[in-house]
Every structure is written in structure tokens, then in C-alpha cells.
Amino acid sequence: MASHYQVLIIGGGTAGIMTAAQLLKQKQSSSVAIIEPAETHYYQPAWTLVGAGAYNFKKTGKPMKEVMPQGATWIKDFATTFDPENNTVNTKATGAITYDYLVVAPGLVMEPSMIEGLPEALDKGVVCSNYTDPEHTWNVIKNFKGGNALFTQPSTPIKCGGAPQKIAYLASDYFRKTGILKNTNVIFATPGSVIFGVKPIRDTLMKVIGRYGINFKPFYAPFKIDAEKQIAYFKHVAPEENQCVLNEDNDIGEVSTEENIIQIPFDMLHLAPPQAAPKFVRESTLVNEAGWLDVDHHSLQHNRYSNIFGLGDVAGLPTAKTGAAVRKQVPVVVDNLSLLIKQNKIGTQSYNGYSSCPLVTGYGKMTLAEFDYKGNFTPDPKLKRMLVFNSAKEHWRLWMLKKFGLPFLYWNKMMKGENV
Incomplete structure (x- = not known):
């Protein structure tokens, strides 16, 4: 029965x-x-x-x-x-x-097999993900000696859409503190068109990207990881009229081909696996x-x-x-x-449609994105009790909240x- x-x-x-x-x-x-x-x-x-x-x-x-x-x-x-x-x-x-x-x-569930080469590469060597093994991520960041630190996310919906960029900011801050940021190219590549969909938050994050000197690459959708050669392959997914702006970024060793495929070599790679x-x-x-x-x-x-x-x-x-x-x-x-x-x-x-994304932008700093289905910025009035009067700006009290x-x-x- x-x-x-x-x-x-x-x-x-x-x-x-x-x-x-x-x-x-x-x-x-x-x-x-x-x-x-x-x-x-x-x-x-x-x-x-x-x-x-x-x-x-x-x-x-x-x-x-x-x-x-x-x-x-x-x-x-x-x-x-x-x-x-x-x-x-x-x-x-x-x-x-x-x-x-x-x-x-x-x-x-995580579906790493949706990116070629990812199941074999994940959580080994210099390929890491907070979604699957955050302790391994910390080991990779701690042991990083400079070069290309690549952070990316897939084209599928993912849990906590801001997480792939939060770790890019924290890693950049750690590299700054340890003096290796000057020998590092931090790259954040995303299939999206903007860093964040809510404008007051986007304005703050573009300043954070500027502060750390992060190479921001919108319209980059990862489809293959070669862990042996340490190269990530992306498709450029921008609307047609933007194709003419594809050029080689020699600073990071980026190479693009005719078919809108871009190769970026990496010395460490953090990514969110595709999810379903x-x-x-x-x-x-x-x-x-x-x-x-x-x-x-x-x-x-x-x-x-x-x-x-x-x-x-x-x-x-x-x-x-x-x-x-x-x-x-x-x-x-x-x-x-x-x-x-x-x-x-x-x-x-x-x-x-309320959701929120606590965007950690460095050690001891955070901005809090709260929004609805329409993408309106909807901060919780209770934040004023914490003496946070504009949660779109970075604040140490928000880090304490997180x-x-x-x-x-x-x-x-x-x-x-x-x-x-």
C-alpha cells in the first residue's frame, strides 16, 4: 500500500x-x-x-x-x-x-557536461568553482602567482546570478593585498550584455571593475575548456551589428577567429557550471x-x-x-x-519577482541588489535601521550582514x- x-x-x-x-x-x-x-x-x-x-x-x-x-x-x-x-x-x-x-x-543540478571538457577539468588543478568545491577555489586563489585569472559563467540560468562576479572581485582584492594584482590580468567574461541588470547596482559595479582594472567581456559564452593547454573557448553572442568590434586583446593573449570563436589562455579559471x-x-x-x-x-x-x-x-x-x-x-x-x-x-x-543578490565587492565591502520582475531596484526599508541609507553603494555594514x-x-x- x-x-x-x-x-x-x-x-x-x-x-x-x-x-x-x-x-x-x-x-x-x-x-x-x-x-x-x-x-x-x-x-x-x-x-x-x-x-x-x-x-x-x-x-x-x-x-x-x-x-x-x-x-x-x-x-x-x-x-x-x-x-x-x-x-x-x-x-x-x-x-x-x-x-x-x-x-x-x-x-x-550542475550540468558541467554542457561545456566540452569541463567535467574533466572541474575542481582539479587551476580550474575551480565555488558552486562545487569552494575550498578548492580558495587554494587556487592562494597559490596563484600572476598571469590571466579568468572568471566566467554559462548561458544557462544559474543559482545566484551574481556569484561568478563576486569571486572575481574578492580574488582581485586578495591579489591587490598580496601585491600580485600588478602582474595579473583579471578577466570577467559573461554571455550577458551588462554586468548587472539593475541600473543603480550596475553603476557601482562598473566603478569596482575600474578600481581593480578588470577586463570586462560581455557577450562571451563559454563552450569548451581545454584544461591541459589552459585555454577557454568562447562564442561571441552579441547582436549582429556588434561583430565588427571583435579584435585581439594582446594584453591577455586573446585570439579571435572568423567564426566568432574567441580563445583566452588562463593561469587560473573560476566558473559557474551550466545548470538545469x-x-x-x-x-x-x-x-x-x-x-x-x-x-x-x-x-x-x-x-x-x-x-x-x-x-x-x-x-x-x-x-x-x-x-x-x-x-x-x-x-x-x-x-x-x-x-x-x-x-x-x-x-x-x-x-x-522579488530577489536579491548580495554583491561582495572586496573584503569588508558589499552592495545589496534587491529587485523585482521588472528589474526595479527595491531596497528593504529595514536597512535604514542598520544605518545603510543607500544599499546600491558599497558598505561595510552590508558585509557584516552577509x-x-x-x-x-x-x-x-x-x-x-x-x-x-
Whole structure:
């Protein structure tokens, strides 16, 4: 006989744990279960600091059993397939589990194979990533002796869109402190058109790029890494009219060819691997054309199955995939789910696309990008209590918030089902 739960949640990350904790705290459901195979729950936003030697990796993880909300059933297993017509999720070892309501929040997965040569190169030698092994990143940065320090990101959506550039700023600051910045070309290459989509933040970051002398390369999409020869290959993805500006940057040894392919040699390479929804989600009937969970952008209810909700990194939403976004998505899902359980209709709470990106720009410095679906800069009024009156500018108090305030809030409030 299959186990049955009123609310079944897939994923014991930020979104899954917060949703379960709030449902249980508000006594909104008779039975809640979480499918999650991992033993450890990580506070991933601190991995940026780990990669720069400013945070202890061990402090970013806690045993999953400690963060499981009291009253939730932990199904320590992998979800494998969905059968939404029969309100069933199949698992690897436990078999079929049925539900009245389903919350899909398994996050996303790294897909390094989408860049040729990356799976073999990652976390070895001078190729590193805060997304997979931040301690290795710190070793690479510490042991770097000069030359080309290349930082890049893929064309896929990624969690914390600002992370690939944060480590470029921290590394630059470290190289400055240790006196090797003068012998270094720091290069930040991105498929995007601008350094950041929110204008007040963009203005600050362009100054940071100028301060460190970073070579900023927009419209560069990485597609191949040759770890042996230490060369990264990019496609130039700019609109047609910009092609004539492709030229060789001899300072960094950049070479471009006829087919809009650019080669950049590197002495160290940090990158975010390509990322995608987990395979069991991608291969299901629950995704949109781009392969992300197909949910309404405001109610977070599935567009085809009214008893399914989705949030967090797996959701196909046109905003940044961050823990801060989850913080604002959870109350909407909990409210809509509670009303659906009680009155068979969803509420009026609406998610406006809020996300935030704490952009660390050096040791002891940070700017805080908070924005909505329209890309409006939406700073939290509470920052004034911290004496931060313009969070688009760099501030040491924001660094303190990133290093101490946010981890505390995460473990003690968000994970416990409190609205913050």
C-alpha cells in the first residue's frame, strides 16, 4: 500500500524546509512529508566567502535531521517520476507515494557536461568553482602567482546570478593585498550584455571593475575548456551589428577567429557550471519549453495541475534564483495552499519577482541588489535601521550582514518557519 500525505514536498533545501516549517507552524496541514536523499543541508550563500578564505566551510552545513521541521515525515529517498493524474510520486527505494497536494522544490543540478571538457577539468588543478568545491577555489586563489585569472559563467540560468562576479572581485582584492594584482590580468567574461541588470547596482559595479582594472567581456559564452593547454573557448553572442568590434586583446593573449570563436589562455579559471532542473523534473510533463517547472509567475501554482505548486531554483520564473527569492515565495505558496486545503480556492497573495543578490565587492565591502520582475531596484526599508541609507553603494555594514546577519537569520528564523 502506498504511503499517503496531505502535503508532499520534494526537496529538503531552503524552499522545501521553509514551506514545511511554515505549514506546520501555522497548523495548516494534517500531514506533511519531505522527500530528500541528502544527509547534509548547506547554507550555500556563504560558499562565496569560503572561496575567498573568509568563512569556514564546515560552518555552512548542518545534518539534515536537525533542520527537518518537527512534525514533518522525512522520506530519505530520491524522487524518480511523477504521475500527476494519479497524484503520485515514485521514488527509488520507497516506491509510490500519493498526495493531496504536491510542492516541487528540488532545486537545480550542475550540468558541467554542457561545456566540452569541463567535467574533466572541474575542481582539479587551476580550474575551480565555488558552486562545487569552494575550498578548492580558495587554494587556487592562494597559490596563484600572476598571469590571466579568468572568471566566467554559462548561458544557462544559474543559482545566484551574481556569484561568478563576486569571486572575481574578492580574488582581485586578495591579489591587490598580496601585491600580485600588478602582474595579473583579471578577466570577467559573461554571455550577458551588462554586468548587472539593475541600473543603480550596475553603476557601482562598473566603478569596482575600474578600481581593480578588470577586463570586462560581455557577450562571451563559454563552450569548451581545454584544461591541459589552459585555454577557454568562447562564442561571441552579441547582436549582429556588434561583430565588427571583435579584435585581439594582446594584453591577455586573446585570439579571435572568423567564426566568432574567441580563445583566452588562463593561469587560473573560476566558473559557474551550466545548470538545469533535475533530470526527473526535466523529463516529466510538469516543465515548460525551457525545461523548468511550469508555474504561474505570481501564484506559484502549476499552470496545468491545480494541486501542485513549485518554488525555488526549479521554478520557471523570470527572476534570479536565490535564497532571498525563496524567502518571499514561501509565504505565497503557504497562503495559497492553506486556502486550497480549506476552501478549495487559492488566495490573493502574489509574488512580485522579488530577489536579491548580495554583491561582495572586496573584503569588508558589499552592495545589496534587491529587485523585482521588472528589474526595479527595491531596497528593504529595514536597512535604514542598520544605518545603510543607500544599499546600491558599497558598505561595510552590508558585509557584516552577509557574513554574520544572514546566516543567523537563515538557521534560526527561516529554517524554523518564521517569516523574515
